[in-house]
Amino acid sequence: MVLDIFDLLTMLGGLSLFLFGMNVMGQALERRAGGKFRSMLGKFTTGRVAGLLTGLAVTAVIQSSSATTVMVVGFVNSGLMTLRQAINVIMGANVGTTVTAWILSLSGIDSGNLFVQLLKPAAFTPVLALAGIILYLFCKGGKKKDTGMILLGFATLMFGMETMSKAVSGLGELPAFQKLFLLFQNPILGVLAGAILTAVIQSSSASVGILQVLAVTGQISYGAAIPIIMGQNIGTCVTAMISSVGANKNAKRAAMVHLSFNTIGTLVWLSVFLVVHAFWDLPLLDSPASLWGIAAAHSVFNILCTVLMLPLSGFLEKLVTKMVPDAKKPEVYAELDERLLATPRVALERCRALTAEMAKTAAAALKEGILAVQKYSPELAESIREKEEKTDHYEDILSTYLVKLSAKQLSESSSAQEAELLKIIGDFERIADHAVNLLESAEEMQEKELVLTGAALSELKVLSSAVNEMMDLALAAFLKNDLESAFTAEPLEQLIDRLKEQLRTRHILRLQRAECSIGAGFVWSDLLTDLERIADHCSNIAACITDISHNNMNLHQSLREIRHDNEAFNQKLQAFAEKYAIEEE
Secondary structure (H helix, E strand, C coil), X not given: CCCCHHHHHHHHHHHHHHHHHHHHHHHHHHHHCHHHHHHHHCCHHHCHHHHHHHHHHHHXXXXXXXXXXXXXXXXXXXXXXXXXXXXXXXXXXXXXXXXXXXXXXXXXXXXCCHXXXXXXXXXXXXXXXXXXXXXXXXXXXXXXXXXXXXXXXXXXXXXXHHHHHHHHHHHHHCHHHHHHHHHCCCHHHHHHHHHHHHHHHCCXXXXXXXXXXXXXXXXXXXXXXXXXXXXXXXXXXXXXXXXXXXXXXXXXXXXXXXXXXXXXXXXXHHHXXXXXXXXXXXHHHHCECCHHHHHHHXXXXXXXXXXXXXXXXXXXXXXXXXXXXCXXXXXXXXXXXXXXXXXXXXXXXXXXXXXXXXHHHHHHHHHHHHHHHHCCCHHHHHHHHHHHHHHHHHHHHHHHHHHHHHCCCCCHHHHHHHHHHHHHHHHHHHHHHHHHHHHXXXXXXXXXXXXXXXXXXXXXXXXXXXXXXXXXXXXXXXXXXXXXXXXXXXXXXXXHHHHHHHHHHXXXXXXXXXXXXXXXXXXXXXXXXXXXXXXXXXXXHHHHHHHHHCCCCCHHHHHHHHHCCCHHHHHHHHHHHHHCCCCCC
């Protein structure tokens, strides 16, 4: 049999379906299991073995060590994982990726037994494809659609593999093909071939699958297949190296760990292979490789590399630190990494963590702004402006990142959290702006030598204390998802509105009695306005937390429900009125 143009086209078509199916299945598995990544991340710190097993488990699920390593680079770049933790996870990922080869080897089952035949993909992939298309077309839930895509992706890749196998079955009779694989009896050429193929398609699982397909011809011996498998481990590092471009030093080191681990492991075991091959004539190395044999060789090689390098994780860390040295100048680390968008739940959690940092910064700016009015200093002024610039930066990067995240396939709860963060970051940024406004009022008083009366200072202290408590309640509501704090903030905000009007009236009376200057009066009015608006933004934050808890995003409706005929609300309002009562002049 001679390979004609139609066989070539069939082989290319099968290869395309195989790669497409693997990509679709991997992405769907990643989305479907995305919610698990957050909880698994918490286990990375438990030790070397835990990190190894976690990397193994994640890769076995998403069927791609490259994808796992890219995620690890993103985690390190965002500060979610240390370099030492990343090393253990990367080692586990290399073992986890071998699961794919064992699944693909099912197509090599050959038995007359009915039950054994049912294990062949050709027997059950049509059923999986049918179940997948039903779930994808007729189910509304995102998880069910993802499950459908997993089944469709698996069915597509297995159909592509069967198609390739049939198309290449005649290659074994071609003299040119036989000579080609005689070249790969040279282990160095085999390693290079495996590395180049895997670097091009950026998936060791896919390249091992292609090797298994070619093994159907019977022309690939174990002596040729084993070096190719070794080279595939080096080629798969290309994806992580590309993903580290533009990342911080530790993320680049994580990518270098992947390359160093696979390169050192390949060099060591290739040397052992060459020694064994030179001194012992093993019949196995000359015998044709089977699908099962390639899967076994792939697993054994990766396990041996891990056994070799796991005790040397500290050495790897020092090695990559020397390869990617620290910059002479302090490096500015990226707070958000677009690599995390591949795992929306983890990306969302990172956004929430950064928003929490933004919230604390805004609250600190407010407290310093209030302090500046009472006791101004240049150091305090510089600190407030730095915090305000920081919140501006947070708002810019978070809003841009969250909009990109909204384009991903999010669950209903994740989508609600994303909308919540988009709303809240604006309020925290405005609070910091008002803190600067308070500072500017303090600076105006310093420059113009304006003085508030004793009564005004006493009133300002009461209102400032109420606003500080309002900020604390909003902060607790967001950071701890504390619904009690969120509810308590509303009556306090209403009291602050009343206090503002009361203090404005008392100020007018002082003006009429000529007890304060017009200039001080303007500053006083600005202070009242800024403090009252800060309370409004805190109210928005608290109401947003309440909305999310009730699966309702109508802010104004939530506020009306809290305030309307609510005995608990009225009791808290009365308690705050007594706590922040203004003494009569």
